[in-house]
Amino acid sequence: MAPSQTPGADGSLQGAAAIGDGRGAFVIEPVVVRAPQAGEVRVRLTAAGLCHTDHASLRWPGPLVLGHEGAGVVESVGPGVAATHPQLQAGQPVLLNWAIPCGRCPQCQRGRGSLCERTHSIDAKLGSSAPTPGHTLWRGQAVERSFKLGTFAEHTLVRAEALTCGPSNCRRATPAPWAAA
Numbered sequence: 243m244a245p246s247q248t249p250g251a252d253g254s255l256q257g258a259a260a261i262g263d264g265r266g267a268f269v270i271e272p273v274v275v276r277a278p279q280a281g282e283v284r285v286r287l288t289a290a291g292l293c294h295t296d297h298a299s300l301r302w303p304g305p306l307v308l309g310h311e312g313a314g315v316v317e318s319v320g321p322g323v324a325a326t327h328p329q330l331q332a333g334q335p336v337l338l339n340w341a342i343p344c345g346r347c348p349q350c351q352r353g354r355g356s357l358c359e360r361t362h363s364i365d366a367k368l369g370s371s372a373p374t375p376g377h378t379l380w381r382g383q384a385v386e387r388s389f390k391l392g393t394f395a396e397h398t399l400v401r402a403e404a405l406t407c408g409p410s411n412c413r414r415a416t417p418a419p420w421a422a423a
């Protein structure tokens with residue numbers, strides 16, 4: 243993939259992504275990824291895993307940015323992230339977790355996000371794992387991402403809770419298999 247572009251006047255970034263059409267096919271076209279808002283982090287992806295679920299997702303309701311396993315580096319963070327997740331600074335290697343902890347349930351508030359009681363994949367109504375609407379635009383229209391991640395892209399925008407820090411010495415992260423499921 244090409245290196246990260248310079249953000250536009252509104253802070254958005256444009257880059258390529260694989261978009262499923264919901265009928266078994268996909269295209270690789272530019273998407274616009276908005277600047278992170280409160281609690282959000284924009285990631286420049288450096289690696290992505292490919293699993294059978296991605297094949298199935300070609301027939302999920304589209305259009306959909308494909309991919310739910312990935313690794314990359316923090317590109318920028320939204321307001322409030324520095325207070326709640328101080329380790330998420332620009333350049334920090336990260337893994338993207340498709341079972342995004344809600345950050346609000348009792349387990350999350352005890353710092354046990356791995357035991358979250360309401361990740362979006364369990365109950366989308368309860369979780370807070372989705373970025374605000376309109377985070378990603380394709381052909382000028384808001385588009386969803388697989389598992390609220392969409393890792394088959396140059397950039398993506400996720401909740402801070404979706405990220406796990408990798409070792410600081412793996413800036414060219416290739417550990418997507420760690421995030422596989």
Ligand SMILES: [Zn+2]
Nearest residue numbers: 344347350358
């Ligand atoms: Zn939780």
Ligand SMILES: [Zn+2]
Nearest residue numbers: 293295422423
């Ligand atoms: Zn998978």
